[in-house]
Each structure stands twice: as C-alpha cells, then as structure tokens.
Amino acid sequence: DAKTTQPNSMESNEEEPVHLPCNHSTISGTDYIHWYRQLPSQGPEYVIHGLTSNVNNRMASLAIAEDRKSSTLILHRATLRDAAVYYCILRAPFNTNAGKSTFGDGTTLTVKP
C-alpha cells in the first residue's frame, strides 16, 4: 500500500498561517491525496482532497508538488479550533481495494493563543 509520512507534531500561533507537510513518495498516478483532521473524542473530519492541481476550499488549501511525491495542507489563519490531529492519506481507484486507505499517525497541531 502507498504510505504517507508526516511530522509527529507542529505548533502555530493563532491567526498565523500553518503549512502541514506530507510525503507520499510511492504514490501511484491514479491515487488522490486526501486530508482529514480529528478532534478529541470525534471521528475524522474531511478537509480537502486533490489529484494534481492545487485546490482551495473554505477550510484550507492543498498544494501538490509537481512530481506528486509530497503535498502541503495550508491553513491560512490558524484558530484555536484548528488544533487537532491532521491525517494525509491516499485513496486508490475504486476497483483496486479503494477503501484500503492507509492512515499514518498524523500530525498533532497545537495552536497557541
């Protein structure tokens, strides 16, 4: 299975941008890159996903390297509510065991007031 590697933890100050990196050097050409975040005592929450081009939504931006071997989740202005564990995963095509999305241990983001 294609795996992702993320730093164990990162810190940010409130209202500053945060760049969360993810390495996925064994990504295949058809894998989508997904990001989720998990607050304590809750299930993971979808943040954003993309294939090749950078993506923006109301929560965050996703920057994907040209070779697709890494990506960066960008929170433009961190708030205290953004403190969570962030997971980067790869989603394979439907007919190839697509559900087998491998979560690593994620990055724990701490936001300081």
Next chain:
Amino acid sequence: ETGVTQSPTHLIKTRGQQVTLRCSSQSGHNTVSWYQQALGQGPQFIFQYYREEENGRGNFPPRFSGLQFPNYSSELNVNALELDDSALYLCASSSQGGRSSPLHFGNGTRLTVT
C-alpha cells in the same frame, strides 16, 4: 442531510465474547468502510462494503466480519474478543468507494475488552 451515526457509543465486553457494532450511512452514500483506532494511533482499515458486497479488506483476521444492508447501513461483528481488540471503531461512508469520494466518519464506538 443526516450524517453518519454509530451505535452504541461505548461498550464493555469480556474476552471471548462476541460484539456487533452498527452504522447508519450518510444519506445518498452507498459505500461503507470500517476502521479500528487504537489510542494514540491513526485509524486502521478493516474492510469496505459497496452495495452489500465486501470489496476490500485490511490485515484483520476472519473473526472480524461485516454486513451491509439494502438501505446501506452496516454492521461490524467481532467474534472471540481479545484484549487487543479494545479500541475506537469508526465507520465511514462515501458516495462511492473511489478515490475522489471524501470519507464521512461517525464519532465511533469505544469498545473495551476486559
């Protein structure tokens, strides 16, 4: 739209017993996957169901089994419980099992095996 709901929220079982966990998919979603999350770790994929058929499985023994019903709700069954089965069990639904479909998770069932 109704999100993913799981029941029960907490459960305590004894080693050797059997347990059934339930999941209602988000409206319009026909694919359900189950994950096991140990404390301090990321979710581990157990299996996925699409239109009532299992179409993907992680590295879990056969005593972990599942069902998906015509209304796309799902069950996870675990037989012969072991202490290491203590974990948060997460259910996720998506509109299809494919790579561009976001996973929508429930808040999980916390299973404790004593």
